[in-house]
Amino acid sequence: MQRYFVSPEAIQDGRVRITGDDVKHITRVLRLQPDAEVICADGTGSSYRVRLAELGSDQVIGDIVETLDEKVESQVxxxxxxxxxxxxxxxxxxxxxxxxxxxxxxxxxxxxxxxxxxxxxxxxxxxxxxxxxxxxxxxxxxxxxxxxxxxxxxxxxxxxxxxxxxxxxxxxxxxxxxxxxxxxxxxxxxxxxxxxxxxxxxxxxxxxxxxxxxxxxxxxxxxxxxxxxxxxxxxxxxxxxxxxxxxxxxxxx
Amino acid sequence: MQRYFVSPEAIQDGRVRITGDDVKHITRVLRLQPDAEVICADGTGSSYRVRLAELGSDQVIGDIVETLDEKVESQVxxxxxxxxxxxxxxxxxxxxxxxxxxxxxxxxxxxxxxxxxxxxxxxxxxxxxxxxxxxxxxxxxxxxxxxxxxxxxxxxxxxxxxxxxxxxxxxxxxxxxxxxxxxxxxxxxxxxxxxxxxxxxxxxxxxxxxxxxxxxxxxxxxxxxxxxxxxxxxxxxxxxxxxxxxxxxxxxx
CATH class of the missing domain: 3.40.1280.10 (SPOUT methyltransferase, trefoil knot domain)
Structure with missing residues (x-):
C-alpha cells in the first residue's frame, strides 16, 4: 500500500488531510479514486490505514480506518x-x-x-x-x-x-x-x-x-x-x- | 603508503614490474622518485613493500623490501x-x-x-x-x-x-x-x-x-x-x- 508522511496537525477527528506534492502523486500519478486506501504516517511514530474520501486539486481528505502498530523503528x-x-x-x-x-x-x-x-x-x-x-x-x-x-x-x-x-x-x-x-x-x-x-x-x-x-x-x-x-x-x-x-x-x- | 595491484606474473625474482595506468600515477601524479616506497598486492592475497628502482614511461620496476602479512581479508x-x-x-x-x-x-x-x-x-x-x-x-x-x-x-x-x-x-x-x-x-x-x-x-x-x-x-x-x-x-x-x-x-x- 502506498505510504505518505503528513504533519501531526494534518490528523484531526479521525480524518487526514494530505497536501503538497503528494496530492499530485495520488491523483495524477497513481490516479487513485475515492475508497482507495493508503497508509499515512505522522513522522513522529504513529501511522494509520486511511480510506480516501475527497480528492481535490490541492488537497486529499481521507478517513482513518485503522491505527497501525508498525514496529519498524529501532529501540536504540x-x-x-x-x-x-x-x-x-x-x-x-x-x-x-x-x-x-x-x-x-x-x-x-x-x-x-x-x-x-x-x-x-x-x-x-x-x-x-x-x-x-x-x-x-x-x-x-x-x-x-x-x-x-x-x-x-x-x-x-x-x-x-x-x-x-x-x-x-x-x-x-x-x-x-x-x-x-x-x-x-x-x-x-x-x-x-x-x-x-x-x-x-x-x-x-x-x-x-x-x-x-x-x-x-x-x-x-x-x-x-x-x-x-x-x-x-x-x-x-x-x-x-x-x-x-x-x-x-x-x-x- | 600508496598501493597498487599488479598481476602475480609481474612479480619475479624479488622484483615487481608495474605497468598500465599506474605508471602514469606514479610518475606524473605522485611524481615519485627512485627509492620511494609503495605497496604492491598481487590481487590473490600477497602484498609487498616495494622500493622503486627504475621509473620509465611505460613501466616502473621496484625491488621487494619486505613481504607483508596484512590480515585484511575476511576468513568467511x-x-x-x-x-x-x-x-x-x-x-x-x-x-x-x-x-x-x-x-x-x-x-x-x-x-x-x-x-x-x-x-x-x-x-x-x-x-x-x-x-x-x-x-x-x-x-x-x-x-x-x-x-x-x-x-x-x-x-x-x-x-x-x-x-x-x-x-x-x-x-x-x-x-x-x-x-x-x-x-x-x-x-x-x-x-x-x-x-x-x-x-x-x-x-x-x-x-x-x-x-x-x-x-x-x-x-x-x-x-x-x-x-x-x-x-x-x-x-x-x-x-x-x-x-x-x-x-x-x-x-x-
Whole structure:
C-alpha cells in the first residue's frame, strides 16, 4: 500500500488531510479514486490505514480506518555525527542511513573538513537532505522521519551534546586495538544496556586529527575501528549503523 | 603508503614490474622518485613493500623490501548474488561491497529483472565493474580483488552453484519470521561453524517471486529478513554483508 508522511496537525477527528506534492502523486500519478486506501504516517511514530474520501486539486481528505502498530523503528536511537564530506556524498549518507534506521544526522565541520561552508547555500542544502530523508523513510516504511541538524562545529557538538548520549563511539583509523564488537560487548557489564541512545562519529575524507580524537575521548567517546578494510567516509556511517543496530537486535532479530 | 595491484606474473625474482595506468600515477601524479616506497598486492592475497628502482614511461620496476602479512581479508568468503538492478546501481553495489569485504559478485537475471540484457554491452559493463572493484580494493587496503562473474540466470546459479557453499541466504520481504541473527545463531549447533563460504542472495527492485524463493529453499538456501525497515536493492547487499561479517567477527573483532 502506498505510504505518505503528513504533519501531526494534518490528523484531526479521525480524518487526514494530505497536501503538497503528494496530492499530485495520488491523483495524477497513481490516479487513485475515492475508497482507495493508503497508509499515512505522522513522522513522529504513529501511522494509520486511511480510506480516501475527497480528492481535490490541492488537497486529499481521507478517513482513518485503522491505527497501525508498525514496529519498524529501532529501540536504540542512533545518531550519526558525520564529518561533512565532499560533493554530494552527504545525500547518499542521508538516504542509506535513513533506510538502515538512523534517527538523526548531525553534519559537522572538523579540522580536516575540505568543504567550504556557505551560509547562503546552507538552508537549501538542509532542505534537500530533509527531503531525501523523507523520501527514504517512506520507501523504507519507517514511521519516523530522521531529523537533520544544522551543520555545526565538531568541537561544539562534543562540548554541548555528547554527554546526552548513553554511548558515543568515534571511528578512528589510528586505533587498531578496539573493534566495535569488543567495545559493545564490554558495555554489557556496565550501565544501561542496551543503550537507549548511541551516537557514532565518522570523520570526513581526511579523517580526524589526533587532537579531535583526544577531545572526543575526554568527552566520553570510545574510539573504535570498523575493521581492517578501510571504508570510505560515505560508507562508514551506514556500515557502522548496520553493525550497531544488528548488535542490539534492531535489524529483525 | 600508496598501493597498487599488479598481476602475480609481474612479480619475479624479488622484483615487481608495474605497468598500465599506474605508471602514469606514479610518475606524473605522485611524481615519485627512485627509492620511494609503495605497496604492491598481487590481487590473490600477497602484498609487498616495494622500493622503486627504475621509473620509465611505460613501466616502473621496484625491488621487494619486505613481504607483508596484512590480515585484511575476511576468513568467511562472502559471495553476493545480486539481482541485476536498474541504471548504474550495480556500480555502487560493487564499490561498497568491495569496501565491506565481499569476495565475489554474481549478477543474476531473475523473473522480475527489468534490465534488458545486451550481449554487446555485456563485456564493457563487466570490465567497468572489474575496474571499480580493483579501485575500491586498493582504496580499502584489500589484498584480493573481488571476482565478478558474468551475468547469469538465477535459476542456473541455484542449480549449478548454490550447493558449493557452506551457507546460502536469500533475503525475502515476504518472510517475516526468520531474522538474519536467528538463522546464523541456529547454525552454531550444526555443521561447519563459522562457515568458510557464504552466499547471500539479494533480489532486484521488484524482489523475487515466490517460485524463485521456493526453488532457492529447495536448493538449500535459507530465507531471511534484513529487518523491519525495507532496504533498497542497492543497499541490501552491502548491509547484509556488513552484518554477516560482523556476526562472524570479520569486521575487526
Amino acid at each position: 536511537k542512533l545518531t550519526l555525527v558525520q564529518g561533512l564530506p565532499k560533493g554530494d556524498k552527504m545525500d547518499l549518507i542521508v538516504q542509506k542511513g535513513t533506510e538502515v534506521g538512523v534517527a538523526r544526522f548531525v553534519p559537522v565541520e572538523t579540522n580536516r573538513t575540505i568543504v567550504q561552508y556557505d551560509a547562503k547555500k546552507e538552508n537549501k542544502r538542509r532542505e534537500r537532505w530533509q527531503r531525501i530523508a523523507k523520501e527514504a523513510a517512506e520507501q523504507a516504511h519507517r514511521v519516523v522521519i530522521p531529523e537533520i541538524d544544522e551543520v555545526t562545529s565538531f568541537t561544539k557538538w562534543l562540548t554541548q551534546e555528547a554527554s546526552s548520549f548513553d554511548l558515543v563511539l568515534i571511528a578512528y583509523e589510528g586505533e587498531s586495538g578496539h573493534g566495535l564488537r569488543a567495545v559493545l560487548n564490554k558495555r554489557i557489564e556496565s550501565s544501561i544496556n542496551p543503550p537507549r541512545s548511541v551516537a557514532v562519529i565518522i570523520g570526513p575524507e581526511g579523517g580526524f586529527d589526533q587532537q579531535e580524537v583526544l577531545l572526543a575521548e575526554e568527552k566520553g567517546a570510545r574510539a573504535i575501528t570498523l575493521g581492517p578494510r578501510i571504508l570510505r567516509t560515505e560508507t562508514a556511517g551506514v556500515v557502522a549503523a548496520a553493525m550497531i543496530l544488528y548488535h542490539y537486535e534492531q535489524m529483525g532479530g | 568468503k562472502l559471495t553476493l548474488v545480486q539481482g541485476l538492478p536498474k541504471g548504474d546501481k550495480m556500480d555502487l553495489i560493487v564499490q561498497k561491497g568491495t569496501e565491506v569485504g565481499v569476495a565475489r559478485f554474481v549478477p543474476v537475471e531473475t523473473n522480475r529483472t527489468i534490465v534488458q540484457y545486451d550481449a554487446k554491452k555485456e563485456n564493457k559493463r563487466r570490465e567497468r565493474w572489474q575496474r571499480i572493484a580493483k579501485e575500491a580494493a586498493e582504496q580499502a587496503h584489500r589484498v584480493v580483488i573481488p571476482e565478478i562473474d558474468e551475468v547469469t540466470s538465477f535459476t542456473k546459479w541455484l542449480t549449478q552453484e548454490a550447493s558449493s557453499f557452506d551457507l546460502v541466504l536469500i533475503a525475502y520481504e515476504g518472510e517475516s519470521g526468520h531474522g538474519l541473527r536467528a538463522v546464523l545463531n541456529k547454525r552454531i549447533e550444526s555443521s561447519i561453524n563459522p562457515p568458510r563460504s557464504v552466499a547471500v542472495i539479494i533480489g532486484p527492485e521488484g524482489g523475487f517471486d515466490q517460485q524463485e524463493v521456493l526453488l532457492a529453499e529447495e536448493k538449500g538456501a535459507r530465507a531471511i529478513t534484513l529487518g523491519p525497515r525495507i532496504l533498497r536493492t542497492e543497499t541490501a547487499g552491502v548491509v547484509a554483508a556488513a552484518m554477516i561479517l560482523y556476526h562472524y567477527e570479520q569486521m575487526g573483532g
